[in-house]
Amino acid sequence: MPEALSLKIGATGVRGVVGESLTPQVVTAYAAAFGTYCGAGPIVVGTDTRPSGEMLKQAAISGLLSVGCAPVDLGIAPSPVLQHFVRASGAFGGVSVTSGHQPPEWNALRFFGPSGIVLRPNQAAELTDLYHQGAYPRVPAEAIAGVRRDETATARHRETVLRHVNVERIRGRRFKLVADCANGAGSSATRELLEALGCDLVMLNAEPGAEPPAKHLGELAEAVRTGGANLGFAQDPDADRVALVDESGEMLDEGCTVALCVRHGLRRWGGPVVVNVATSRMIDDLAAEAGAEVVRTKVGESHVVEAMLARGAAIGGEENGGVIAAAINPCRDSFVAMALVLEALADEGGTLSDMRATMPVYAVARTVLEFQPREVPPAMRRLQRLYEGNVTSLLDGVTAAWPDRWLQARPSSTQPVVRVSAEADTAAAAEALLHEAAECLQPPR
Amino acid sequence: MRELKISPGGVRGVVGSGLTPELTVDFACAFATWCGGEAVAVARDTRRSSEMIRAAVVAGLLSGGCEVIDLGVGSSPLASFAARELGAGGGIAITGSHNDARWNALKFFGPDGLLLNAVAGEELLDVYHAAAYRLAPAEAMLPPAAAPEVEERYLEHLLAALDGEAIRARGFRVAVDFCNGSCAPLAARFLAALRCELVPLNDEPSGEFAHLPAPTAANMRQLATLTRYLGADLGAAVNVDGDRIGFVTAEGRPLSEEYALPLAALNRMERRPGLVVTNHSTSRMVEAVAARYGQQVQRTPVGEGYVVDCGVAEEAVLAGEGSGGVAILPATMTFDALLTLGVVLETLATTGAGLAELVAQLPAFAVRKSELACPPDLVYRCVEAFRDRHAAEAPDTSDGVRVAWPDGWLHVRASNTEPLLRVIAEADTAERADAIHEAALTFARRVAFGHEGG
Numbered sequence: 093m094p095e096a097l098s099l100k101i102g103a104t105g106v107r108g109v110v111g112e113s114l115t116p117q118v119v120t121a122y123a124a125a126f127g128t129y130c131g132a133g134p135i136v137v138g139t140d141t142r143p144s145g146e147m148l149k150q151a152a153i154s155g156l157l158s159v160g161c162a163p164v165d166l167g168i169a170p171s172p173v174l175q176h177f178v179r180a181s182g183a184f185g186g187v188s189v190t191s192g193h194q195p196p197e198w199n200a201l202r203f204f205g206p207s208g209i210v211l212r213p214n215q216a217a218e219l220t221d222l223y224h225q226g227a228y229p230r231v232p233a234e235a236i237a238g239v240r241r242d243e244t245a246t247a248r249h250r251e252t253v254l255r256h257v258n259v260e261r262i263r264g265r266r267f268k269l270v271a272d273c274a275n276g277a278g279s280s281a282t283r284e285l286l287e288a289l290g291c292d293l294v295m296l297n298a299e300p301g302a303e304p305p306a307k308h309l310g311e312l313a314e315a316v317r318t319g320g321a322n323l324g325f326a327q328d329p330d331a332d333r334v335a336l337v338d339e340s341g342e343m344l345d346e347g348c349t350v351a352l353c354v355r356h357g358l359r360r361w362g363g364p365v366v367v368n369v370a371t372s373r374m375i376d377d378l379a380a381e382a383g384a385e386v387v388r389t390k391v392g393e394s395h396v397v398e399a400m401l402a403r404g405a406a407i408g409g410e411e412n413g414g415v416i417a418a419a420i421n422p423c424r425d426s427f428v429a430m431a432l433v434l435e436a437l438a439d440e441g442g443t444l445s446d447m448r449a450t451m452p453v454y455a456v457a458r459t460v461l462e463f464q465p466r467e468v469p470p471a472m473r474r475l476q477r478l479y480e481g482n483v484t485s486l487l488d489g490v491t492a493a494w495p496d497r498w499l500q501a502r503p504s505s506t507q508p509v510v511r512v513s514a515e516a517d518t519a520a521a522a523e524a525l526l527h528e529a530a531e532c533l534q535p536p537r
Numbered sequence: 538m539r540e541l542k543i544s545p546g547g548v549r550g551v552v553g554s555g556l557t558p559e560l561t562v563d564f565a566c567a568f569a570t571w572c573g574g575e576a577v578a579v580a581r582d583t584r585r586s587s588e589m590i591r592a593a594v595v596a597g598l599l600s601g602g603c604e605v606i607d608l609g610v611g612s613s614p615l616a617s618f619a620a621r622e623l624g625a626g627g628g629i630a631i632t633g634s635h636n637d638a639r640w641n642a643l644k645f646f647g648p649d650g651l652l653l654n655a656v657a658g659e660e661l662l663d664v665y666h667a668a669a670y671r672l673a674p675a676e677a678m679l680p681p682a683a684a685p686e687v688e689e690r691y692l693e694h695l696l697a698a699l700d701g702e703a704i705r706a707r708g709f710r711v712a713v714d715f716c717n718g719s720c721a722p723l724a725a726r727f728l729a730a731l732r733c734e735l736v737p738l739n740d741e742p743s744g745e746f747a748h749l750p751a752p753t754a755a756n757m758r759q760l761a762t763l764t765r766y767l768g769a770d771l772g773a774a775v776n777v778d779g780d781r782i783g784f785v786t787a788e789g790r791p792l793s794e795e796y797a798l799p800l801a802a803l804n805r806m807e808r809r810p811g812l813v814v815t816n817h818s819t820s821r822m823v824e825a826v827a828a829r830y831g832q833q834v835q836r837t838p839v840g841e842g843y844v845v846d847c848g849v850a851e852e853a854v855l856a857g858e859g860s861g862g863v864a865i866l867p868a869t870m871t872f873d874a875l876l877t878l879g880v881v882l883e884t885l886a887t888t889g890a891g892l893a894e895l896v897a898q899l900p901a902f903a904v905r906k907s908e909l910a911c912p913p914d915l916v917y918r919c920v921e922a923f924r925d926r927h928a929a930e931a932p933d934t935s936d937g938v939r940v941a942w943p944d945g946w947l948h949v950r951a952s953n954t955e956p957l958l959r960v961i962a963e964a965d966t967a968e969r970a971d972a973i974h975e976a977a978l979t980f981a982r983r984v985a986f987g988h989e990g991g
Contacts, residue, residue, distance in 0.1 A: 109675075110600075110672075110674070110675035110678075111600075111672040111673055111674040111675055112672060115566075115600060115670075115672065116562045116565075116566070116593070116596035116597050116599075116600045117559060117562050117563060117566070119596070120558045120559050120562050120593060120596065121559050124558065124559075142675065143675060143676055143677070143678040143679070144599075144675035144676075144678050146595075146599065146678065146680045146681070147595070147596050147599035147600050147678055148596070150592040150593070150595040150596040150599070151558075151562060151592070151593065151596035151597075151600075153589075153592040154558035154561070154562070154589050154590070154592035154593035154596060155558050155559075155593075157558070157586075157588065157589035157592065158552075158553070158557060158558045158589055196675055196676050197674060197675045197676070198675075199675065230552075230553035230554065230557060231553055232551075232552065232553045232554075232639060233551075233552040233553065233584065233585055233586040233638055233639045233640075233641065234585065234638060234639075236552065236585045236586045236588075236589055238585070238588060239588055239592075
């Protein structure tokens with residue numbers, strides 16, 4: 093990608109390449125805009141384990157202080173812990189310096205409103221307007237607040253999670269677990285939560301800040317198999333998502349995490365369930381089973397959470413392993429997901445593969461197609477015409493459904509690519525559908 | 538008007554309206570670029586705004602690939618010492634120094650511990666103006682690291698420059714007003730090592746200043762009372778960031794800040810005679826002391842960057858200014874209030890005299906200082922007018938206009954740090970000083986405002 097395009101300021105916050113486009117100047121000014129937007133009160137800040145996190149955090153702290161905000165510094169903190177703390181402490185907002193799974197030279201700032209919920213697109217647009225206007229009401233020296241460190245955020249988050257699951261029942265199972273934290277910000281919080289749930293625990297890649305291992309999931313599967321564990325958790329470095337490995341060492345499709353939690357959540361709390369348009373049809377089957385309604389939204393945490401709060405939904409999520417239990421913590425939260433999976437296993441009594449076997453099974457095929465930016469809209473129109481009678485939603489890209497197969501194609505909001513996924517009863521059918529859609533989107537020249 | 542002053546020696550402004558985090562980040566990036574991404578020692582004073590400025594400085598330095606040596610709350614001389622002692626690429630002191638609490642500033646030190654001089658400062662400004670900053674790759678960034686051993690080594694260094702045995706033998710009682718700045722903990726250890734009893738005043742490092750920070754007689758009233766009632770041998774007012782100092786006699790008489798340099802000269806000329814450097818605005822008292830020992834005084838433009846730089850270049854033994862900033866050369870590379878206090882105590886210890894007796898050895902010149910608040914364009918018009926007015930009297934024009942007569946002198950200049958015209962006059966008698974000073978002020982007002990009122 094050319095240098096000029098590596099800085100992205102928009103709905104998801106500020107992202108860029110450190111040493112190139114994501115400079116302390118941009119972050120200081122953007123933080124001053126965010127402080128202006130939230131008002132002069134406590135703003136929670138934290139980072140993931142990237143080496144550039146400290147630099148960007150200090151830039152953000154300085155900008156926040158200049159407009160009268162009182163930064164509360166959590167140090168290294170996973171986003172769900174930070175978002176929970178914003179709400180629990182009554183802060184005016186939060187800033188998380190984190191770039192999830194992107195390469196190490198990237199980093200990003202995500203912004204949360206007063207309840208710890210990621211800014212909605214219209215709020216993000218207002219914030220970006222403020223930044224572009226560039227006039228932030230600075231406070232005089234005597235009104236500048238101090239920076240407060242807080243070490244309690246992880247414990248407070250853990251208490252909330254434990255309050256919402258049946259700890260006794262989970263402890264009773266004495267699960268034997270392997271947790272792979274990808275050396276991310278969630279490493280110690282994961283250990284503490286799972287120990288509190290009475291698990292016999294092996295931790296892999298649990299050194300925050302150490303190089304994330306390249307192909308670590310094989311290591312996890314191996315550790316589960318050889319260690320005779322009940323299951324394994326693969327957490328992403330930002331601790332908002334988690335994938336599952338069953339007792340035989342088989343990695344489940346990442347959509348399974350959401351599906352398992354949704355089924356369990358519908359049993360506990362009832363519907364409706366909210367997922368984005370790209371999430372597997374498994375959700376529709378599970379909701380039908382429970383007699384609950386499915387609400388589909390555009391892709392992105394803010395859209396799903398907004399619909400959950402509006403519809404009073406307790407459970408929801410996104411296809412990539414991000415589980416959202418609004419009653420516990422209204423954001424993608426891997427800790428909540430782990431606790432719910434363990435509670436479901438404890439309730440049902442079997443193994444993870446038993447539980448997987450009771451779920452609807454679809455073969456999934458996915459691809460990512462690259463385009464020149466101006467080629468994306470005509471491609472999407474071609475696809476819409478091709479599937480005219482079967483298009484079920486145009487909320488985010490094109491969704492089309494048949495009795496035995498399903499297709500979703502949507503342009504990325506941050507890159508000139510289109511993500512396509514197909515589901516069918518067999519792998520061959522899913523591949524065929526994906527191929528057909530890809531041919532239509534990218535005709536031979 | 539935006540209250541901001543960018544000069545080679547540093548960046549100074551009113552926080553909020555002039556000095557913003559964005560500007561600070563830019564200057565920290567420029568400094569990181571100037572020093573090639575090497576380590577930088579960072580100290581800050583106790584002001585409320587200093588934590589904000591520090592965060593911006595750390596962000597800018599890290600982004601430029603510097604390792605940040607975090608001295609926490611610490612004095613400017615400590616930042617200078619740390620830069621030199623640790624072989625760093627430079628140092629930054631975050632401090633509004635003698636300015637009131639609304640202000641803050643960045644002072645830049647080079648690898649030699651010297652404030653950036655005109656040449657180095659211009660290089661830094663060139664980088665800032667071009668805005669072409671060094672950007673380090675993300676994976677190379679380290680979190681700021683503390684360096685607690687530096688403070689220890691700094692104290693040892695100060696003590697090594699003094700006759701500790703003589704001072705310890707006297708068991709002085711010393712009242713020190715810290716103006717709630719960054720120096721109190723270090724000073725307590727320094728004086729304890731000299732077996733002096735410290736009577737602290739305003740030693741809470743809160744940044745809520747009990748009075749204006751400059752160590753002038755007017756700001757030492759509280760200290761004067763304390764010194765007299767508690768029977769201290771002397772009182773000392775230390776500036777917020779530990780660069781300037783003022784003294785009070787055992788009898789409770791606050792001395793003008795002009796006395797710090799000649800009092801230090803009494804010590805240096807006796808123990809290590811040599812050249813003294815000061816600026817054009819400083820009292821001739823120091824010339825009287827130097828002359829007594831057959832030594833010379835060299836004058837430079839106003840500013841620590843000029844006097845200390847010249848002092849080091851000319852191998853002087855002392856450099857200082859009438860503001861109370863004194864550098865004991867070659868022991869320190871910067872104005873250092875604690876070491877200045879140390880040499881005055883040393884003189885008291887070795888001569889057995891009291892501070893009032895030392896003062897009595899200095900010629901009693903009358904000094905008159907005032908400042909005229911004046912927008913920048915008018916400031917320079919005034920200086921021009923004075924140049925024309927005194928053209929026939931061979932004025933020194935290297936820093937504003939300085940005119941010398943056999944019985945006194947007048948110096949008119951634009952402040953380096955604020956939108957002010959400074960008018961300083963000194964003469965053998967009070968009447969003559971008043972006359973020179975009044976005539977100059979009247980002339981300045983007429984030029985600036987077209988009338989003679991205040």
